[in-house]
Amino acid sequence: MISDDPDLGFVQALKAGQDQALTALMDRHRQGIFHFVLRHVPNEADALELAAEVFVRAYFRIGSFEPTARFVTWLYQIALNLCRDHARSRAYRDSLQTISADAPAEEGEGQGPIRAGERDPLEQTERREELDALQKAIRELPPDLKEPLILTALEGYSQAEAADLLGLSQKAVGMKVYRARKLLLARMDKMGF
Numbered sequence: 001m002i003s004d005d006p007d008l009g010f011v012q013a014l015k016a017g018q019d020q021a022l023t024a025l026m027d028r029h030r031q032g033i034f035h036f037v038l039r040h041v042p043n044e045a046d047a048l049e050l051a052a053e054v055f056v057r058a059y060f061r062i063g064s065f066e067p068t069a070r071f072v073t074w075l076y077q078i079a080l081n082l083c084r085d086h087a088r089s090r091a092y093r094d095s096l097q098t099i100s101a102d103a104p105a106e107e108g109e110g111q112g113p114i115r116a117g118e119r120d121p122l123e124q125t126e127r128r129e130e131l132d133a134l135q136k137a138i139r140e141l142p143p144d145l146k147e148p149l150i151l152t153a154l155e156g157y158s159q160a161e162a163a164d165l166l167g168l169s170q171k172a173v174g175m176k177v178y179r180a181r182k183l184l185l186a187r188m189d190k191m192g193f
Contacts, residue, residue, distance in 0.1 A: 007071035014062050026055050029072060032155075033079050039150045040083035042139060050086060054079045073165050080147065080165070087143065130193050137187040145180035148173045153181075 005011075007028065013021035033054050038047035057078050065074055138146060151162040152173065159177070163170040 005067060005070045005072075008067060011062065011065060011067070011071050014059070015065075022055065022059050025058070025071075025075075029075055030055075032072075033075065036076060036079055036150070036155055037083060039138070039154055040080075040146075041086055046086065050079070050082050053082055057082070069164060073161070076151075076165055084143065133188065133191050133193055134184070137184050137191075140187075141180055141183060145176050145183065148176040149180035149184075152177050 007025060010021040010024050010028075014025070030051065034047060034051040037050045037054070038044065041047050041050060054075065058075055061078075065071065138149070141149065147166060148162055148168070151157045151165060152159055157165070159170050159173045162168075163173045166173065168176075
């Protein structure tokens with residue numbers, strides 16, 4: 001049993017039927033879950049929907065939670081499984097269709113005043129293109145490499161925490177992160193970044 005889990009009191013209250021404990025857990029973890037999911041799916045609308053679904057599933061499955069690991073680890077495992085399911089769904093494949101360069105831009109897109117101290121528009125555009133290319137390259141990584149990379153490099157989990165979440169050894173996580181970074185560097189180089 002993990003006695004230093006700061007969420008354990010809320011989990012026990014939720015198991016006892018105190019639904020307001022779910023609100024407290026959502027307040028504590030909503031932002032992190034959303035950003036985690038957003039790194040796995042290509043748009044915010046899907047990420048918001050999946051993040052909400054994480055808490056719905058947690059609510060209905062709270063009886064199966066055993067405090068052998070931290071609650072947040074269990075919650076992120078639910079999120080990871082939802083992301084995997086989403087990646088396999090038809091909706092995900094359809095969302096990867098590219099938009100024509102001739103398509104009209106959304107009204108107001110890319111417009112706005114330039115403030116003092118900001119990068120010039122060309123530099124901002126180049127930086128945005130590089131970030132977009134990196135996000136695309138991360139999304140295209142094989143799931144077995146993408147997941148450890150996102151957890152450690154973007155979510156700030158230690159390799160031990162990521163290993164626990166993914167059900168891998170710490171050494172396996174380290175090797176997968178290394179391979180993912182190597183692939184990303186090659187893809188970015190190939191794209192001219």
